[in-house]
Amino acid sequence: MIDFGFSFSPSSRINLDKADKEKFLSLAALEPDVLKCMACGSCSASCTAGAFEDTSVRKAILSLQNGLSDDAVKLLNHCMLCGKCTMVCPRGINTRHLILSIQKIYGK
Amino acid sequence: MIYLLTSNILQISPEGIIDRYPNSYNHFVLPFVIGISFILVYLFIGLVRILYHLTGEDRIKLLKSLFKPKTAWKNIKDIFCDCLLHTKIWKRKPLLGYMHSAIAFGWFLLIVVGHIEVWLFAPRHLSGLTEGSLYYPIFYRFFIWINPAHETLRGSVFFFIMDFLLLYVLSGIGLAMFKRVRSIALGMRHTTKPSLADRVALYSLWLIFPLRLLAEGFTADLSGGGFLTRPLNWVFRAFFGNELNFLPTWWAYSICLGLFFLAMPFSRYMHILTEPLLILMRNAGLKVRKPRKGFAEAEIYACSSCGLCLDACPMNVQKKNLKYSSVYFIRFLRRHNKRKTREIADKCLMCGKCYALCPVGVNSPAIRRALRETQNNNIKCDYSYLEDASSKSSATLAGKAGGKILYFAGCMSHLTPVIIKSVETILKASGQDYEFMDRNEGICCGRPLMLAGRTEAAQKTIQANSRIIRESGCTTLLVSCPICLKIFKEEYSLNGIEVIHYTQLVDRLIKEGKLKVSKSSSAIVYHDPCELGRGCGIYEEPRNVLSSVAELKKASKERDESICCGYSMGTLTLDEKDKAKIAESSVTSLMAENPDEIVTACPMCYRAIRSKAEVPVKDFAEIVCENIEK
Numbered sequence: 053m054i055d056f057g058f059s060f061s062p063s064s065r066i067n068l069d070k071a072d073k074e075k076f077l078s079l080a081a082l083e084p085d086v087l088k089c090m091a092c093g094s095c096s097a098s099c100t101a102g103a104f105e106d107t108s109v110r111k112a113i114l115s116l117q118n119g120l121s122d123d124a125v126k127l128l129n130h131c132m133l134c135g136k137c138t139m140v141c142p143r144g145i146n147t148r149h150l151i152l153s154i155q156k157i158y159g160k
Numbered sequence: 161m162i163y164l165l166t167s168n169i170l171q172i173s174p175e176g177i178i179d180r181y182p183n184s185y186n187h188f189v190l191p192f193v194i195g196i197s198f199i200l201v202y203l204f205i206g207l208v209r210i211l212y213h214l215t216g217e218d219r220i221k222l223l224k225s226l227f228k229p230k231t232a233w234k235n236i237k238d239i240f241c242d243c244l245l246h247t248k249i250w251k252r253k254p255l256l257g258y259m260h261s262a263i264a265f266g267w268f269l270l271i272v273v274g275h276i277e278v279w280l281f282a283p284r285h286l287s288g289l290t291e292g293s294l295y296y297p298i299f300y301r302f303f304i305w306i307n308p309a310h311e312t313l314r315g316s317v318f319f320f321i322m323d324f325l326l327l328y329v330l331s332g333i334g335l336a337m338f339k340r341v342r343s344i345a346l347g348m349r350h351t352t353k354p355s356l357a358d359r360v361a362l363y364s365l366w367l368i369f370p371l372r373l374l375a376e377g378f379t380a381d382l383s384g385g386g387f388l389t390r391p392l393n394w395v396f397r398a399f400f401g402n403e404l405n406f407l408p409t410w411w412a413y414s415i416c417l418g419l420f421f422l423a424m425p426f427s428r429y430m431h432i433l434t435e436p437l438l439i440l441m442r443n444a445g446l447k448v449r450k451p452r453k454g455f456a457e458a459e460i461y462a463c464s465s466c467g468l469c470l471d472a473c474p475m476n477v478q479k480k481n482l483k484y485s486s487v488y489f490i491r492f493l494r495r496h497n498k499r500k501t502r503e504i505a506d507k508c509l510m511c512g513k514c515y516a517l518c519p520v521g522v523n524s525p526a527i528r529r530a531l532r533e534t535q536n537n538n539i540k541c542d543y544s545y546l547e548d549a550s551s552k553s554s555a556t557l558a559g560k561a562g563g564k565i566l567y568f569a570g571c572m573s574h575l576t577p578v579i580i581k582s583v584e585t586i587l588k589a590s591g592q593d594y595e596f597m598d599r600n601e602g603i604c605c606g607r608p609l610m611l612a613g614r615t616e617a618a619q620k621t622i623q624a625n626s627r628i629i630r631e632s633g634c635t636t637l638l639v640s641c642p643i644c645l646k647i648f649k650e651e652y653s654l655n656g657i658e659v660i661h662y663t664q665l666v667d668r669l670i671k672e673g674k675l676k677v678s679k680s681s682s683a684i685v686y687h688d689p690c691e692l693g694r695g696c697g698i699y700e701e702p703r704n705v706l707s708s709v710a711e712l713k714k715a716s717k718e719r720d721e722s723i724c725c726g727y728s729m730g731t732l733t734l735d736e737k738d739k740a741k742i743a744e745s746s747v748t749s750l751m752a753e754n755p756d757e758i759v760t761a762c763p764m765c766y767r768a769i770r771s772k773a774e775v776p777v778k779d780f781a782e783i784v785c786e787n788i789e790k
Contacts, residue, residue, distance in 0.1 A: 133609050
């Protein structure tokens with residue numbers, strides 16, 4: 053490769069066509085609370101596992117909406133299901149079941 | 161007397177007892193014999209199947225326990241008290257207890273005394289199957305002719321006892337019929353919807369005893385009878401005048417018995433035969449490992465489907481949730497209905513109230529957890545970070561906590577800083593040396609993972625925490641969250657380090673005189689958290705302390721009947737609205753005597769009750785703190 057003194061950064065474009073909509077629909081059927089999130093971030097702020105590793109329900113839901121399911125699963129890998137996020141969620145989202153459902157549907 | 165005349169071989173015993181039939185056989189015994197043979201074969205196969213599915217270790221444990229004098233004695237006591245007398249039901253609902261023990265214990269005695277009677281007066285018929293030992297003692301009154309001139313006092317005593325026992329059973333049956341119409345009169349708001357097999361068995365059970373009375377009434381002039389059957393015989397004589405009626409009633413009696421035994425394995429009445437096995441297995445210390453096999457199968461068949469768990473379940477504050485109760489869970493499990501059992505298992509709060517109130521002691525929360533395990537245990541996860549975290553934590557604590565109290569607040573207490581603050585104030589005020597294990601970052605205790613059925617994942621957090629606790633050198637582990645307490649006590653092996661809840665510690669400090677509290681004038685009520693009360697059996701300590709800091713009122717349901725706050729870690733799929741309804745019902749129960757404040761000892765209950773109560777809600781540590789004498 054010839055060095056032109058500059059390079060391309062990888063594209064941050066999201067190809068929603070590649071996202072598996074069926075999976076998201078089945079997730080929403082299993083745990084409809086996934087549609088309730090308003091991305092306030094209370095869950096991430098209180099997360100027990102978040103003190104050690106990058107763990108966030110908010111980010112995971114956003115990733116799913118953006119079709120980045122692998123990122124979502126990675127963000128929930130370290131979760132200890134302690135339930136703090138359920139307690140603090142202002143929308144009353146059943147985060148523990150949501151996390152389990154995401155792991156079951158996308159984690160394979 | 162036509163039957164008497166046709167018999168050519170008469171067996172005359174010294175008591176003046178004559179067999180009315182050659183070979184002591186009549187076709188009417190067939191339905192009963194078929195039924196009893198079927199149930200005996202079914203029982204044998206079922207027993208073999210259950211034992212086969214136990215692990216080898218469990219089988220040996222069970223076998224050994226049978227020969228340990230202490231367990232053997234407990235087995236006998238439990239079988240007598242639980243299967244026959246039903247002491248557990250008596251204690252909570254006396255009328256229901258009377259009903260059940262009348263049927264169970266009365267029937268048992270009828271069989272036993274009936275056999276003793278045969279053993280005394282016609283022992284030949286107990287000697288083998290060819291002599292009719294399977295059915296003869298049951299239909300003794302049909303086959304026998306007693307010369308009234310030879311009737312002895314001994315025989316008359318038996319007539320009286322048998323009639324008395326029959327009356328005892330009939331009174332129970334009468335109550336049972338009344339319960340079908342108005343269950344609330346016997347203390348049950350909801351009762352189970354019977355399945356088809358249940359109905360067949362139920363109606364034949366109801367008919368067995370009245371038919372027995374009729375049948376024995378018809379033959380009372382030949383076989384002798386007591387205060388029930390003899391007057392009945394006079395009445396029948398006056399109305400019918402001949403003996404042609406009595407064979408059909410004996411047929412009907414036998415058919416009902418046969419039908420009952422045939423329907424038994426498919427109905428709730430299998431609990432009669434399975435409960436003794438469950439008691440043996442439970443006393444041997446076996447645990448549920450698989451949701452449908454082995455020990456769990458014994459639990460499933462021992463469920464009497466009585467429906468006491470329907471009123472117990474906190475979810476049933478809404479009628480739509482009745483279908484998630486333990487009784488239906490067990491029923492669907494028995495029918496191998498995977499979809500429904502999974503749905504119910506995920507819905508449950510795991511508060512353990514159904515288990516605490518179950519007259520048989522079916523541990524359905526444990527079965528639900530085992531079922532969740534089959535669904536969730538294989539979820540992929542990455543807990544590699546726990547090792548680093550635990551070594552870091554160990555390093556900071558090492559040497560510092562030696563011989564002291566180690567305080568583990570747990571995830572939930574960190575959401576309610578008032579608890580942590582109050583616990584620390586109490587520890588300082590009473591001059592206790594302590595170290596904080598998870599002030600900034602802590603690892604979850606593993607109970608929430610365990611409840612979700614992710615046992616393997618839970619083991620990893622348990623290992624990480626165990627290492628920190630063991631290496632700290634502490635003597636006591638203090639926790640302020642009952643959820644943590646339960647798993648620390650059950651799953652952690654901590655080399656003799658005492659695990660203690662802060663309610664226990666405060667109680668101890670006050671008794672030792674290290675903490676002085678004054679009594680305020682406010683009236684309070686205490687909410688028993690599920691995991692602390694039913695989970696760990698701690699009811700007295702918090703009450704001791706609270707009655708010395710304020711005037712303690714009663715809730716309408718408390719101790720092991722306390723209503724879950726609804727926000728338990730146990731449930732996976734219960735939604736916010738249902739949780740709120742349960743919290744409301746819990747608060748209603750707490751407000752029964754109009755207290756000024758509600759006190760609880762669990763961060764989850766604290767948050768849940770606070771969101772619904774109209775009076776101030778305080779944590780246990782908080783109210784103790786307010787009343788420390790300076």
